[in-house]
Amino acid sequence: MLYSLAKPLLFKLDAERAHDFTLRNLKRAERSGLLNLYPRPAKCKARQVMGISFPNPVGLAAGLDKNGAYIDGLAALGFGFIEIGTITPRPQPGNSKPRMFRIPEAEGVINRFGFNNLGVDALLQNVAAARYQGVLGINIGKNFDTPNERALDDYLVCMRKVYAHAHYITVNISSPNTKNLRQLQEKEALAGLLQALKLEQQVLADRVGRYVPVTLKIAPDLDAIQIADIAGLLMQYRFDGVIATNTTLSRDEVQGLPHAEEAGGLSGAPVRERSTAVIRALAGHLAGALPIIGVGGILSGDDAVAKIEAGASLVQLYSGLVYRGPVLIDEVCRKLG
Incomplete structure (x- = not known):
């Protein structure tokens, strides 16, 4: 109800300004204890995925809290897991503003942020300061000025630094806002990247004494052959x-x-139908060999159900929160049970 009252005012602001304003005030509300009055989402069954116990299957997608500065406030809304980032080895400002645009008639959002973030070390300081004890994913990328032939170096830097602080790590090779990044999804480039990251994961698991799962985030603009190759x-x-x-x-x-x-x-x-189609195709090729986290166009509980029916084990929200607010978390929890 509170979000429905605030939404018209937020939509009068530039989209990125409204985004930042909302997160800052969420953090203030959490610190003041006001979020303790916020009703908890409906309970739904915990899920065991990638060897992790997720208290509910509704997560926050990467991109909303790039630097991990708002973890506790977001956690108070009832997410079953939170993914922060995308983070890069060095700080970078991202693309010039304005770089985020709402399309209310279609309930869409366009962004061209370009991995704006304060760098991996700043993110880790925020993670250390957070009180959140739940499932935390950390999404890693490459700096905009790192050529693709050296992209692995950036991913390894981030992976080594965040490994001990994450429940899982996501390798982002699918943002359209970093030049040529999506070329890393091509078969030959991807094979080399996955092989090297898997070897590093094994080294880090021995060093840290804990196995941290690693996932890959892919684009919706893939053809059938590309999806089969990636799977x-x-x-x-x-x-x-x-x-x-x-x-x-x-x-x-x-x-x-x-x-x-x-x-x-x-x-x-x-992006709802494109995302769901990719999930369905992936599920067909993977045949349960590894889990899928479904994200893209979830603006209702039924949208989340469609992702699960297509083959996803968990779901994540982002743009749906812009149009529906935190009530969407509760609605999805109720539908997924």
């Missing part, structure tokens, strides 16, 4: 999971609407 490589290199999907470059679902031609990745309702 095959994930199984070959024994990756622990896959997150499907990131944002789309397609504008088919928003043609003619204000801001539709802005550069960047499109999320929210317009």
Whole structure:
């Protein structure tokens, strides 16, 4: 109810400014104890996925809290797990503003942030300061000025630094807002990346004394051959999971609407069917060999059910929160049971 009252005012602000304003005030509310009055989402069954016990299957997708600065406030909303990042080895400002645009007529969002973040060391300071004891995923990427032939170096730097602090790690090779990043999804490049990351995971597991699962986040703009290739490589290199999907470059679902031609990745309702189709295709190839986390266009409990029916084990929210607010977490929990 509170969000429904605040939403018209937030939508009068620039989208990124509203995003930052909301997170800052969420943090204040948590610190003051006001969020203790917030009703807990409906209880649903815990899920065992990747050897981790998730208290509920509804997570926060990466991108909303890039630096891990708002973990406790977000946790108070009732997520079963939280994924922070994408983080890079060095701080970077991202693309120039404005770089986030709402498309209310289609319940969509376009962003071209470009991995704006304070760097992996700042994120780890925030993680250390947080009181949150739940399931935490950390999403890692490469700096914008690191060429693809050296991308592995950036992923290894981040992986080594975050390994002991994460319940799982996500390798993001699917953002459309870092030049040429999606080329890492091509079969030859991806094989080398997955092999090296898997070897490093084994080294770190021995060093830390704990096995931390690693997942891969992929795009919705993949053809059938690419999906089959990615599924095959994930199984070959024994990756622990896959997150499907990131944002789309397609504008088919928003043609003619204000801001539709802005550069960047499109999320929210317009990516719903593309994401679900990728999940379904992946599930067919993987045949249960590794779990899928479904994200993209979840704006209702029924949308989340569709992701699970397509083959996902867990779901994540982001743009749906812009249009529905925290009530969406409760609705999805109730539907998934």
